[in-house]
Amino acid sequence: MTLASHVRTLGRGPGRSRSLTQSEAHEAMTQMLSGDAAPESIGALLMLLRMKGEVADEIAGFVAAAQDNLPALPSIDLDWSSYAAGRTRGLPWLLLSAKLVAMNGHRVLIHGWNGADPAIRTGLADAEIPLVEYMNDIAPALDAHSIAYAPLEILHPALFHLLGLREKFGLRSCINTVCRMLNPARAAASVQGVFHPPYRELQQDAAAKLGWRNLTIIKGGGGEFERTPSKPVAGFGLREHLMWEQNFAPLITETTRLSDGPASDTTLRGLWDGSTTDMFAQNIVIGTAALALDTLGDGDALNTAHSLWDARRAR
Known part of the structure; x- marks a missing residue:
């Protein structure tokens, strides 16, 4: 699934658009962090989220993907x-x-x-x-x-x-x-x-x-x-x-x-x-x-x- 498909989910219009699920948000953030996503799609997705107002599932999915993109770090309290x-x-x-x-x-x-x-x-x-x-x-x-x-x-x-x-x-x-x-x-x-x-x-x-x-x-x-x-x-x-x-x-x-x-x-x-x-x-x-x-x-x-x-x- 491309980042554009997630943009479409968010931007279909009244009565058709919806928030991303946690797994969809994880996939979208993984694509944005990969460096391969089109900058136009990144900008559209982030601004649609701003206009809609992000929900907890979206933030959780984004955070999990960002963490997955990190190397192992030493233990902290x-x-x-x-x-x-x-x-x-x-x-x-x-x-x-x-x-x-x-x-x-x-x-x-x-x-x-x-x-x-x-x-x-x-x-x-x-x-x-x-x-x-x-x-x-x-x-x-x-x-x-x-x-x-x-x-x-x-x-x-x-x-x-x-x-x-x-x-x-x-x-x-x-x-x-x-x-x-x-x-x-x-x-x-x-x-x-x-x-x-x-x-x-x-x-x-x-x-x-x-x-x-x-x-x-x-x-x-x-x-x-x-x-x-x-x-x-x-x-x-x-x-x-x-x-x-x-x-x-x-x-x-x-x-x-x-x-x-x-x-x-x-x-x-x-x-x-x-x-x-x-x-x-x-x-x-x-x-x-x-x-x-x-x-x-x-x-x-x-x-x-x-x-x-x-x-x-x-x-």
């Missing part, structure tokens, strides 16, 4: 996706949160692409998180640091190409959601941020169809997995394969936007090494780490995150 553009947020405090989780003995793989925004890639050096340049660098980085950042263009060049079509379309496509859900090492726990709240349920449902075990999705700062400590946060996802939702109370009483909270002179390195004190930024880091630890099954995640923060410079 926590998958952490980072695909927001960062226009509505400040520094990437989430990097320090991920580092706290790694300090607790969990192997963490961050993967992502953030468009023209350099904040995440620049922040890696300040957070002392290794940025891998080749696939073979992932295992040594994890063995040495328990954490690594794998750029999508290195991790999955074919998927990166599809994501880059956004510049030609002028619109996002469902590939953004597929990237967030890539979970390249097939970890048992994953954390994801979204900018638009409806995607929380979509990704939750797709993960359930894929048989994932533990997942937390939040509407985070700029679309990243990063919580605002002055607001309640609604978590969606899975716990031990079952649908899960939980509301988390604010950590502080002041009402402040994420991008306005930390002082302008607070840096990732300064906050980590203690040369700068910024309680708002500190609560972003601790609160985000707590959500990740909860995903990993820590029954006292917030207290664990506080203890890790207090002990960070002794390690």
Whole structure:
């Protein structure tokens, strides 16, 4: 079956078109990643999905095909996706949160692409998180640091190409959601941020169809997995394969936007090494780490995150 046949399924018109099944979506993504599909068909399929609105079966099929297109990766405990553009947020405090989780003995793989925004890639050096340049660098980085950042263009060049079509379309496509859900090492726990709240349920449902075990999705700062400590946060996802939702109370009483909270002179390195004190930024880091630890099954995640923060410079 050609990609054009899947375009026809989506675009026959009112009363005749329908969504793709999970197996059809898997086949369509396999063709798009192969490099053999006509670019016109790829563009038509992705834009028809955008107009229709993708469903969980389609996302699950696309994700499974994208995973099948990857080589075997070393075992990790926590998958952490980072695909927001960062226009509505400040520094990437989430990097320090991920580092706290790694300090607790969990192997963490961050993967992502953030468009023209350099904040995440620049922040890696300040957070002392290794940025891998080749696939073979992932295992040594994890063995040495328990954490690594794998750029999508290195991790999955074919998927990166599809994501880059956004510049030609002028619109996002469902590939953004597929990237967030890539979970390249097939970890048992994953954390994801979204900018638009409806995607929380979509990704939750797709993960359930894929048989994932533990997942937390939040509407985070700029679309990243990063919580605002002055607001309640609604978590969606899975716990031990079952649908899960939980509301988390604010950590502080002041009402402040994420991008306005930390002082302008607070840096990732300064906050980590203690040369700068910024309680708002500190609560972003601790609160985000707590959500990740909860995903990993820590029954006292917030207290664990506080203890890790207090002990960070002794390690």
